[in-house]
Amino acid sequence: MSGSEKINVKVSNVVPLNDLVTRFEFKRTDGKLFPTFSGGAHTVIELKDGDITRRNPYSLMSDPMDQEGYSISVRRDDAGRGGSLFLHNNVKVGDDAVLSHPVNLFSLDLRAKKHLMIAGGIGITPFMAQIKQLDRSHGNWELHYSVRNPKLGTYVDDLISMHPNDVNVYYDDHKNFIDIVNLLDGQPLGTHLYICGPKGMIDWVVGEAKKLGWPSEVIHFEEFLAPKPGEPFQVKLSASNKVINVGENESLLEAIEREGVDAPYLCRGGACGQCETSVIEADGDFVHRDHWLEDDEKLSRKKIMPCVSRFSGKTLVLDR
Amino acid sequence: MTIFKFPESIKSRPTYGKLEYREGKSYLFIADADGAEAIIDLANDNKSLMAKSHIIYIPNQTGDKYISKLDKLDIYQLYIGPSYSAAQSRIIQAFEQSHMGLQVYLAGTEGLIGQALRDAMAAGIPHTFIQSEHRGSVARRMQCVHCKGITEDVINDPFVCSHCGLNLFVRDHYSRRLAAFQGVCIDAEDPGNVPTSVELYK
Numbered sequence: 257m258s259g260s261e262k263i264n265v266k267v268s269n270v271v272p273l274n275d276l277v278t279r280f281e282f283k284r285t286d287g288k289l290f291p292t293f294s295g296g297a298h299t300v301i302e303l304k305d306g307d308i309t310r311r312n313p314y315s316l317m318s319d320p321m322d323q324e325g326y327s328i329s330v331r332r333d334d335a336g337r338g339g340s341l342f343l344h345n346n347v348k349v350g351d352d353a354v355l356s357h358p359v360n361l362f363s364l365d366l367r368a369k370k371h372l373m374i375a376g377g378i379g380i381t382p383f384m385a386q387i388k389q390l391d392r393s394h395g396n397w398e399l400h401y402s403v404r405n406p407k408l409g410t411y412v413d414d415l416i417s418m419h420p421n422d423v424n425v426y427y428d429d430h431k432n433f434i435d436i437v438n439l440l441d442g443q444p445l446g447t448h449l450y451i452c453g454p455k456g457m458i459d460w461v462v463g464e465a466k467k468l469g470w471p472s473e474v475i476h477f478e479e480f481l482a483p484k485p486g487e488p489f490q491v492k493l494s495a496s497n498k499v500i501n502v503g504e505n506e507s508l509l510e511a512i513e514r515e516g517v518d519a520p521y522l523c524r525g526g527a528c529g530q531c532e533t534s535v536i537e538a539d540g541d542f543v544h545r546d547h548w549l550e551d552d553e554k555l556s557r558k559k560i561m562p563c564v565s566r567f568s569g570k571t572l573v574l575d576r
Numbered sequence: 577m578t579i580f581k582f583p584e585s586i587k588s589r590p591t592y593g594k595l596e597y598r599e600g601k602s603y604l605f606i607a608d609a610d611g612a613e614a615i616i617d618l619a620n621d622n623k624s625l626m627a628k629s630h631i632i633y634i635p636n637q638t639g640d641k642y643i644s645k646l647d648k649l650d651i652y653q654l655y656i657g658p659s660y661s662a663a664q665s666r667i668i669q670a671f672e673q674s675h676m677g678l679q680v681y682l683a684g685t686e687g688l689i690g691q692a693l694r695d696a697m698a699a700g701i702p703h704t705f706i707q708s709e710h711r712g713s714v715a716r717r718m719q720c721v722h723c724k725g726i727t728e729d730v731i732n733d734p735f736v737c738s739h740c741g742l743n744l745f746v747r748d749h750y751s752r753r754l755a756a757f758q759g760v761c762i763d764a765e766d767p768g769n770v771p772t773s774v775e776l777y778k
Binding site for chain 2: 367368369440441442443444445446447467468469470471472473474
């Protein structure tokens with residue numbers, strides 16, 4: 257079975273935090289302890305929605321050392337493919353779900369002398385776990401957290417009351433923005449930079465850090481892509497000898513799974529590289545949307561990341 | 577010419593490039609002997625660079641060969657010292673006082689590059705980010721894997737450990753943590769049967 261090992265859980269608590277974000281807490285159904293994880297790890301939550309199985313990745317935001325339960329905080333995306341809406345509207349205390357073992361694609365580099373964290377909106381979630389981890393090891397960290405306004409400032413109050421000296425909050429609506437150039441300039445040698453938030457914010461912070469001569473090795477960021485809907489298309493899976501149709505609202509990976517083909521995956525968001533699939537034949541256009549393949553690999557028409565990328569054209573044959 | 581082309585070797589063996597200009601907040605050069613040439617070459621291509629640069633230079637056997645040329649470069653801060661150990665506290669202090677955006681350049685012998693890289697890594701700079709260029713002697717800093725003693729400037733293979741006296745074979749196996757190549761006893765099975773010592777790469 258693909259993905260990391262699975263854990264059967266029940267929803268133990270649903271806590272609305274503000275108009276957009278709700279926290280979901282889980283307990284194991286077998287009464288055992290959850291594995292500990294490292295701050296920045298995510299889990300893929302598997303939920304039955306009628307005939308379809310939804311699998312969505314979310315950062316674990318509970319204490320990494322708390323083995324009694326896991327929590328995720330989910331921002332409702334009204335324009336998305338319905339994963340977050342399904343969680344918000346349909347998932348109740350007592351419901352069954354399946355969580356994957358934690359996988360970390362956004363871990364702290366513990367060689368850092370200082371951890372400088374930049375969060376935008378719901379991008380705060382991996383930092384919630386990282387801060388708990390660093391707090392326990394007396395790590396040197398500082399958070400700069402940009403939110404729209406106080407009402408939508410998820411966990412702002414908790415963070416400020418726990419860490420008044422290390423947390424800096426910026427409110428867009430108050431025209432209060434992170435002064436990134438001044439913030440980066442003067443950081444002590446050995447500082448590592450972590451960014452989680454919207455793509456525009458990641459590109460901006462990474463770009464400024466590079467301009468100031470920061471090594472790319474110390475710049476860490478995480479952006480999960482949700483698969484975007486697109487035109488339906490047909491794919492031949494050569495190894496499984498199947499021809500499948502990918503619907504408008506499902507990803508290529510989901511269509512492959514629906515047909516009972518066990519395809520590898522981990523992050524389901526175009527970042528980890530696990531689902532990389534070889535293309536045998538293609539007559540048409542690739543819609544590459546991942547962060548994994550290099551530009552020349554995308555142009556080569558020999559590889560596709562089925563978790564987020566699509567195709568439009570006459571024929572696509574995959575080695576799967 | 578002080579440039580030597582090292583033959584292909586095992587993965588553990590360090591490789592060196594050519595110093596290249598990079599955007600940065602400040603610049604720290606650590607060099608010994610003919611490494612000064614690499615700095616002079618870079619400075620000639622980037623005239624304004626030296627005004628932002630701190631150079632720690634250990635002339636060793638090249639004496640004052642490069643000193644007047646360095647003096648002409650208009651360097652922000654130039655320190656000339658007798659050995660790496662003598663300069664080490666200054667080097668560590670230079671890292672402590674630096675901020676992110678510092679660009680580190682190393683040039684000269686493998687022993688100098690290795691030790692400065694070790695200290696830069698300890699200061700939190702990723703080793704893959706540090707530029708280095710080999711110039712001059714191909715002598716190595718060797719660790720005896722048996723007594724752990726370090727012998728500097730080893731140019732012959734095999735050589736006698738300056739600490740325990742074993743006959744050591746000069747390996748390409750390198751330790752970034754120790755900033756030294758590994759020397760392994762060459763006559764352990766048949767004591768006294770030691771091949772004739774030859775100069776490295778000759």
